[in-house]
Amino acid sequence: MIKQNKRGQQEILGFVLIVLLVTIMGVVFLSFSIGKSRPTKQTSAEISNLLEASMYHTTKCAVNYVPQYREVQDLIKECYNHPEQMCLNGQGVCDVLKSQLKELIDQSLTVSDVSPNKAYTLKIQYNSLDSLNETTEVLFFEEGIFKNCSSKPGGSHSIAVTLSSGTIDTELEVCRGEI
Amino acid sequence: MKKQNLVANYTKMKNKKGQLQIQEMAFMLVAVLFFFVLVGLFVASIMYSNLHEDATQIAETRTLTSVTNLADSPEFSCVLSKSNCVDEDKLISLINKTSYINFWTFSSLKVVTFSAFNKNENEMIKCTRANYPECELFLVYDKNVSNERAISSYVALCRKEYENGYTYDKCELARLVAGTELKT
Numbered sequence: 260m261i262k263q264n265k266r267g268q269q270e271i272l273g274f275v276l277i278v279l280l281v282t283i284m285g286v287v288f289l290s291f292s293i294g295k296s297r298p299t300k301q302t303s304a305e306i307s308n309l310l311e312a313s314m315y316h317t318t319k320c321a322v323n324y325v326p327q328y329r330e331v332q333d334l335i336k337e338c339y340n341h342p343e344q345m346c347l348n349g350q351g352v353c354d355v356l357k358s359q360l361k362e363l364i365d366q367s368l369t370v371s372d373v374s375p376n377k378a379y380t381l382k383i384q385y386n387s388l389d390s391l392n393e394t395t396e397v398l399f400f401e402e403g404i405f406k407n408c409s410s411k412p413g414g415s416h417s418i419a420v421t422l423s424s425g426t427i428d429t430e431l432e433v434c435r436g437e438i
Numbered sequence: 439m440k441k442q443n444l445v446a447n448y449t450k451m452k453n454k455k456g457q458l459q460i461q462e463m464a465f466m467l468v469a470v471l472f473f474f475v476l477v478g479l480f481v482a483s484i485m486y487s488n489l490h491e492d493a494t495q496i497a498e499t500r501t502l503t504s505v506t507n508l509a510d511s512p513e514f515s516c517v518l519s520k521s522n523c524v525d526e527d528k529l530i531s532l533i534n535k536t537s538y539i540n541f542w543t544f545s546s547l548k549v550v551t552f553s554a555f556n557k558n559e560n561e562m563i564k565c566t567r568a569n570y571p572e573c574e575l576f577l578v579y580d581k582n583v584s585n586e587r588a589i590s591s592y593v594a595l596c597r598k599e600y601e602n603g604y605t606y607d608k609c610e611l612a613r614l615v616a617g618t619e620l621k622t
Contacts, residue, residue, distance in 0.1 A: 274466065278470065278473070285477055304499060304502050304506065304591075305502060305592070308506060308522055308591050308593070309592040309611075311521070311522050311592075311594075312522055312592040312593050312612070313592075314594075315520055315523060315596070316594065316610055316611050317607070317609045317610065324602075325601065326601035326602055326606045327604075327606065328606065328608075330609065363552070363611055366552065366555045366556065367555060367592065369556065
């Protein structure tokens with residue numbers, strides 16, 4: 260009788276162990292699947308379109324004669340190739356590029372605590388196609404603080420550099436949060 | 439006789455114990471089944487919520503893509519080899535053309551210039567042939583539907599300008615806003 264009871268207890272213990280094992284496996288699997296469904300960085304068509312359209316924006320900077328005003332993408336190339344170049348109105352091309360791009364992004368995204376856009380970063384850098392390591396920063400600026408972002412949509416735009424085998428890549432990342 | 443009774447009682451007791459064990463097992467199986475059903479429901483609810491989120495995101499991307507494609511359509515596209523660019527001179531000729539109201543599937547179509555990005559619609563200067571290009575809102579058409587959802591996409595808005603005896607292309611950032619009627 261005692262032997263039979265012991266056997267029953269052993270069976271129950273084994274069964275409880277199996278149930279525990281299956282539960283732990285389930286929890287681990289669930290945490291993995293939930294974790295995968297929230298990517299930290301997303302490519303957004305809206306941000307990519309904003310960057311692409313900004314590249315065509317005509318600035319007030321003419322380098323050779325008026326009215327040969329440069330577009331933002333021309334100024335990016337000019338700022339990389341000849342950073343000391345001046346516009347005919349006396350401003351540096353890199354200064355005009357920074358102020359113009361900042362105005363475009365600020366007006367389009369409206370970063371504030373009461374809007375869905377909490378912060379953004381804009382990075383323009385030259386990437387050589389010859390060697391993987393050669394990157395040169397052309398321009399970087401940010402607005403707001405990347406904190407408690409519910410999503411981080413971003414976009415990029417590439418400009419081919421004719422003088423060297425490389426591209427100038429513009430990356431914009433936005434921090435979106437709850438209002 | 440006594441021995442026979444004892445054997446019968448012992449067999450009965452053994453049967454009862456067996457039945458009890460089967461009952462325990464059945465209860466346990468029901469409990470396990472209930473547990474797995476609960477886990478299944480939990481997983482299904484998470485999967486369904488993700489699916490719903492994905493569906494909304496896909497629908498928004500599709501509308502955004504159709505708005506982007508609209509900028510590249512012959513009615514709007516720039517003569518210059520620029521993608522995602524709207525020709526402002528074409529745009530002004532589209533205003534007050536009633537034949538285009540049923541051409542696109544959108545319930546309303548407008549272009550907001552960069553200077554009016556943070557303004558309310560009633561504060562914007564509406565574009566007419568008289569005030570062009572000193573205006574802020576190109577209202578191509580509006581069907582005035584009650585339940586409308588607007589999707590916007592950033593475009594480059596370009597026009598020809600004349601200065602110092604030269605013509606040049608002047609482009610600015612703008613927002614192409616398309617409204618779709620929500621069916622209830």
